[in-house]
Amino acid sequence: MNNVPVFELLEKVRSRKPVVHHLTNWVTIYDCANIVKVFGASPVMAHAREEVAAMAKIASALVLNIGTLTVDFVDAMKLAAKSANEKGIPVVLDVCGAGATQLRDDKCFELLNETRIDIIKGNVSEIARIAGEDVFTKGVDATDIDKDPVEIARRLASKRNCVVVITGKEDVVADKDRALLVGNGHEMMANIVGTGCMAASVIGTFAAVEADYVVAAAAGLCCYEIAAELAVETAAGPGTFKEKLYDAVFSLDRKAIESRRKVYNADTVLS
Amino acid sequence: MNNVPVFELLEKVRSRKPVVHHLTNWVTIYDCANIVKVFGASPVMAHAREEVAAMAKIASALVLNIGTLTVDFVDAMKLAAKSANEKGIPVVLDVCGAGATQLRDDKCFELLNETRIDIIKGNVSEIARIAGEDVFTKGVDATDIDKDPVEIARRLASKRNCVVVITGKEDVVADKDRALLVGNGHEMMANIVGTGCMAASVIGTFAAVEADYVVAAAAGLCCYEIAAELAVETAAGPGTFKEKLYDAVFSLDRKAIESRRKVYNADTVLS
Amino acid sequence: MNNVPVFELLEKVRSRKPVVHHLTNWVTIYDCANIVKVFGASPVMAHAREEVAAMAKIASALVLNIGTLTVDFVDAMKLAAKSANEKGIPVVLDVCGAGATQLRDDKCFELLNETRIDIIKGNVSEIARIAGEDVFTKGVDATDIDKDPVEIARRLASKRNCVVVITGKEDVVADKDRALLVGNGHEMMANIVGTGCMAASVIGTFAAVEADYVVAAAAGLCCYEIAAELAVETAAGPGTFKEKLYDAVFSLDRKAIESRRKVYNADTVLS
Numbered sequence: 001m002n003n004v005p006v007f008e009l010l011e012k013v014r015s016r017k018p019v020v021h022h023l024t025n026w027v028t029i030y031d032c033a034n035i036v037k038v039f040g041a042s043p044v045m046a047h048a049r050e051e052v053a054a055m056a057k058i059a060s061a062l063v064l065n066i067g068t069l070t071v072d073f074v075d076a077m078k079l080a081a082k083s084a085n086e087k088g089i090p091v092v093l094d095v096c097g098a099g100a101t102q103l104r105d106d107k108c109f110e111l112l113n114e115t116r117i118d119i120i121k122g123n124v125s126e127i128a129r130i131a132g133e134d135v136f137t138k139g140v141d142a143t144d145i146d147k148d149p150v151e152i153a154r155r156l157a158s159k160r161n162c163v164v165v166i167t168g169k170e171d172v173v174a175d176k177d178r179a180l181l182v183g184n185g186h187e188m189m190a191n192i193v194g195t196g197c198m199a200a201s202v203i204g205t206f207a208a209v210e211a212d213y214v215v216a217a218a219a220g221l222c223c224y225e226i227a228a229e230l231a232v233e234t235a236a237g238p239g240t241f242k243e244k245l246y247d248a249v250f251s252l253d254r255k256a257i258e259s260r261r262k263v264y265n266a267d268t269v270l271s
Numbered sequence: 272m273n274n275v276p277v278f279e280l281l282e283k284v285r286s287r288k289p290v291v292h293h294l295t296n297w298v299t300i301y302d303c304a305n306i307v308k309v310f311g312a313s314p315v316m317a318h319a320r321e322e323v324a325a326m327a328k329i330a331s332a333l334v335l336n337i338g339t340l341t342v343d344f345v346d347a348m349k350l351a352a353k354s355a356n357e358k359g360i361p362v363v364l365d366v367c368g369a370g371a372t373q374l375r376d377d378k379c380f381e382l383l384n385e386t387r388i389d390i391i392k393g394n395v396s397e398i399a400r401i402a403g404e405d406v407f408t409k410g411v412d413a414t415d416i417d418k419d420p421v422e423i424a425r426r427l428a429s430k431r432n433c434v435v436v437i438t439g440k441e442d443v444v445a446d447k448d449r450a451l452l453v454g455n456g457h458e459m460m461a462n463i464v465g466t467g468c469m470a471a472s473v474i475g476t477f478a479a480v481e482a483d484y485v486v487a488a489a490a491g492l493c494c495y496e497i498a499a500e501l502a503v504e505t506a507a508g509p510g511t512f513k514e515k516l517y518d519a520v521f522s523l524d525r526k527a528i529e530s531r532r533k534v535y536n537a538d539t540v541l542s
Numbered sequence: 543m544n545n546v547p548v549f550e551l552l553e554k555v556r557s558r559k560p561v562v563h564h565l566t567n568w569v570t571i572y573d574c575a576n577i578v579k580v581f582g583a584s585p586v587m588a589h590a591r592e593e594v595a596a597m598a599k600i601a602s603a604l605v606l607n608i609g610t611l612t613v614d615f616v617d618a619m620k621l622a623a624k625s626a627n628e629k630g631i632p633v634v635l636d637v638c639g640a641g642a643t644q645l646r647d648d649k650c651f652e653l654l655n656e657t658r659i660d661i662i663k664g665n666v667s668e669i670a671r672i673a674g675e676d677v678f679t680k681g682v683d684a685t686d687i688d689k690d691p692v693e694i695a696r697r698l699a700s701k702r703n704c705v706v707v708i709t710g711k712e713d714v715v716a717d718k719d720r721a722l723l724v725g726n727g728h729e730m731m732a733n734i735v736g737t738g739c740m741a742a743s744v745i746g747t748f749a750a751v752e753a754d755y756v757v758a759a760a761a762g763l764c765c766y767e768i769a770a771e772l773a774v775e776t777a778a779g780p781g782t783f784k785e786k787l788y789d790a791v792f793s794l795d796r797k798a799i800e801s802r803r804k805v806y807n808a809d810t811v812l813s
Contacts, residue, residue: 027571027587029298034464038509043464044371045298048341051374058371070590100586100600103593191792193576193585237789238580247508250462300569305735309780314735315642316569319612322645329642518779521733 002180002218002263007254009210009219014040018060018208021084023047023077024197025067025096031194032063032201035224038250041205049076053083060208061089063201064117066107067096074107081115090207090216091115094200095122099129112160119213120156121165121200124149131156150179150266163213165221167199172266173217180218183262185225192238199224218263226260227252273451273489273534278525280481280490285311289331289479292355294318294348295468296338296367302465303334303472306495309521312476320347324354331479332360334472335388337378338367345378352386361478361487362386365471366393370400383431390484391427392436392471395420402427421450421537434484436492438470443537444488451489454533455496463509470495489534497531498523544722544760544805549796551752551761556582560602560750563626565589565619566739567609567638573736574605574743577766580792583747591618595625602750603631605743606659608649609638616649623657632749632758633657636742637664641671654702661755662698663707663742666691673698692721692808705755707763709741714808715759722760725804726767734780741766760805768802769794 019042024032033043046055049072056062062084064077084091095108108130111117120130131152149172153164158176166172171182189195199221206220207213227248228241235241290313295303304314317326320343327333333355335348355362366379379401382388391401402423420443424435429447437443442453460466470492477491478484498519499512506512561584566574575585588597591614598604604626606619626633637650650672653659662672673694695706695716708714713724731737741763748762749755769790770783777783 025587026297026568027575030301030464030572033298034509037464038462044368045296045339046368046372047339048374050342051372054372054374068587068589071592097586097588101588101593101596103590103596191580192788193572193579235789236786237792238576239785239788239792242788243510243514243785244507246463246510246513247506250508250510297568301572301735304569305780308735309733315639316567316610317639317643318610319645321613322643325643325645514781514785515778517734517781517784518777521779521781 002265004180004215004218004263006219006222006261006263007257009206009216010223010252012209013205016209017042018205019044019058020061020063020201020204020208021046021056021059021080022063022201023052023073023080024063024065027067028194028197031198034246035198035249036201036205038246039202039205041208047073047076049079052076052080056080056083057087059089061092061204063092063204064111065094065096065197065200066104067197069104069107074111077111078115081111085116090118090204090213092119092121092200092204092207093117094197095120095126095130096197098122098126105129117162119163119165119203119207119217120160121167121203123196124152124166124168127156127164127166128152150174154179163217165203165217167196171221173214175214178214179266180214181264181266182218182221182225183264184222184229184260186228186232188232188235188238188241189228192242222261222263223252223257224249226256229260230256273536275451275486275489275534277490277493277532277534278528280477280487281494281523283480284476287480288312289476290315290329291332291334291472291475291479292317292326292330292351293334293472294323294344294351295334295336298338299465299468302469305517306469306520307472307476309517310473310476312479318344318347320350323347323351327351327354328358330360332363332475334363334475335382336365336367336468336471337375338468340375340378345382348382349386352382356387361389361475361484363390363392363471363475363478364388365468366391366397366401367468369393369397376400388433390434390436390474390478390488391431392438392474394467395423395437395439398427398435398437399423421445425450434488436474436488438467442492444485446485449485450537451485452535452537453489453492453496454535455493455500455531457499457503459503459506459509459512460499463513493532493534494523494528495520497527500531501527544807546722546757546760546805548761548764548803548805549799551748551758552765552794552799554751555747558751559584560747561586561600562603562605562743562746562750563588563597563601563622564605564743565594565615565622566605566607569609570736570739573740576788577740577791578743578747580788581744581747583750589615589618591621594618594622598622598625599629601631603634603746605634605746606653607636607638607739607742608646609739611646611649616653619653620657623653627658632660632746632755634661634663634742634746634749635659636739637662637668637672638739640664640668647671659704661705661707661745661749661759662702663709663745665738666694666708666710669698669706669708670694692716696721705759707745707759709738713763715756717756720756721808722756723806723808724760724763724767725806726764726771726802728770728774730774730777730780730783731770734784764803764805765794765799766791768798771802772798
């Protein structure tokens with residue numbers, strides 16, 4: 001077990017209501033905004049190049065997601081990220097679909113090289129791709145690489161000097177020195193569109209109130225995935241699950257968190 | 272109490288099924304379309320500069336929302352609004368996020384100066400900003416200004432010769448001579464993304480069938496917010512609330528409206 | 543009755559999990575992605591001109607929908623369609639809103655003339671417009687033309703040498719030689735935004751696993767509409783119906799399909 005202050009950070013999100021600025025994809029933009037909202041924070045989804053820098057300046061976190069990227073849209077992301085960097089607020093990059101096309105890889109690397117990304121988030125294939133693990137990019141089968149996501153995360157975190165989050169059955173949250181695992185969640189999350197993108201929004205929301213981003217990301221994922229566990233209990237399938245997930249996040253309390261939390265140090269588990 | 276024909280206008284929407292053309296934001300575009308649909312009307316969401324004028328010509332109302340504006344998108348809004356003005360159909364502008372960035376303010380004023388906007392809709396901070404109330408634009412805390420939304424609405428309505436709607440715990444609907452209050456609704460509406468944007472779509476839908484836009488806006492908001500009250504009764508949180516809101520709008524009947532309606536003349540209440 | 547292997551194709555979708563690439567509209571993009579997901583397949587919604595050709599190459603079907611078209615967006619559709627044509631995967635075009643503006647008609651014809659569209663899908667008014675039936679384009683009342691959708695579908699299928707799907711109370715699926723009717727579904731589908739767009743995504747998903755596109759389209763629609771019938775049974779209105787529709791698709795089994803399927807040869811019914 002680990003002493004990450006999960007409930008305390010949830011309370012901090014609810015009391016501070018941070019503004020979380022997104023430049024995200026058009027498929028799940030409502031979900032990303034809404035998950036931030038039901039956590040008690042304040043989503044803003046502006047993407048015009050003329051206002052993204054100003055909007056980032058009134059925000060407490062910035063979330064970027066390349067799911068439906070265009071060249072112009074990534075240019076606006078860079079402007080927003082540079083403004084966020086100046087202000088010193090956390091920038092989360094969801095490398096959604098990295099490895100699927102050259103454009104996605106190129107744009108991820110541009111963002112990583114031209115701006116400061118504080119937290120990189122993806123599934124194991126996407127993160128492996130961004131980490132430069134060529135061996136893993138030929139296939140799409142995540143089972144090929146499920147033995148060392150902690151190592152992949154650590155290596156990328158060290159290379160980019162940032163926090164890396166790999167979502168999966170067990171989420172990995174690592175920087176160059178530490179690695180936490182979050183074991184909450186439910187396989188139903190994989191049956192519906194939007195749960196991955198929302199995870200990045202949750203990480204941004206918690207990073208807005210906690211400067212240790214490893215702790216923030218683990219706490220946010222833990223809350224979000226406990227809510228998913230609760231939602232599954234009364235859902236009849238992926239459609240009703242999605243709505244109940246919002247209900248469960250909104251009602252999440254200390255008791256549910258303390259009785260269900262599964263946040264571990266990776267070394268404890270692995271050794 | 273007031274003699275606004277709330278149920279009668281709902282019936283008119285359902286029987287005439289007006290086409291309501293939107294240029295709106297990408298976060299809640301589905302919600303805006305769907306609320307129009309469950310009211311029994313017909314949403315159209317075209318935004319290409321090459322077709323917005325033609326589409327406005329086959330519509331009975333036009334709803335503009337700057338939530339995810341770009342410069343090009345506002346240019347298309349102007350083309351649509353001018354076409355709507357020529358046809359004589361009502362144009363609603365949701366000044367979503369006014370005051371947050373210079374771009375938003377500038378584009379709102381361009382729309383107001385270059386086209387005829389019949390109904391301006393926003394929350395009290397947004398409307399105060401558009402009304403030029405500098406004192407209110409420094410903070411975001413709506414409680415600073417909750418004493419005189421009626422006065423703010425009246426002043427802007429008089430200045431722009433249009434109808435102004437300020438949504439809130441009590442909605443204000445005013446033109447230069449009249450002011451109505453709508454006291455329906457539920458605080459749960461503030462816990463989910465989309466309820467504000469949908470309000471503008473509802474106003475447009477009712478303005479499509481009633482030429483007195485003060486009456487139309489008040490009747491539309493009253494119906495929508497009564498549906499919210501009904502939805503809350505069986506919702507377990509903001510997620511299920513949203514779906515039940517659509518159900519409740521779809522099933523809204525005379526009995527629910529007549530027993531719950533809270534539409535007042537502002538002077539009656541305030542004096 | 544007809545021997546279309548409805549359940550067998552559903553099983554094939556679930557086991558093969560085909561990637562279904564969309565360039566679709568912004569209103570229902572989540573719905574289109576999600577219906578593919580709950581069927582067990584894998585949606586991809588990339589639209590950047592720089593990557594659509596590459597993305598189509600890793601897909602097993604391409605779905606185009608002009609609901610919120612722009613000129614640039616249709617250019618990207620053409621690049622995607624040409625790439626799909628080269629690979630030999632099915633291309634579905636939802637002629638959403640054809641007949642409403644000149645732009646829509648022009649762009650549909652450009653797509654049909656410059657790329658190979660394998661399946662054209664629309665409601666009866668839209669398909670009549672694309673078929674060049676001038677008599678039907680003056681009104682919007684579908685009842686004017688409800689006598690010969692089979693004939694309209696067949697004529698367009700013959701002219702364009704493709705499969706044509708007309709959705710409605712009874713769906714028509716025709717090529718130049720054959721015509722099937724699918725009698726499943728429920729009128730509640732018409733009370734909510736997204737059901738039409740989702741139908742095209744379902745057709746694409748089934749065409750990804752069955753090279754006889756008449757069979758694929760009929761089987762997909764049959765599954766989707768049986769799920770709608772099941773969802774209606776416990777829904778309280780269009781909002782909850784939508785979520786239960788996803789649940790029902792996810793849980794669809796052989797028993798429900800075999801006991802409810804209504805797939806006929808058009809000639810059998812009409813003669």
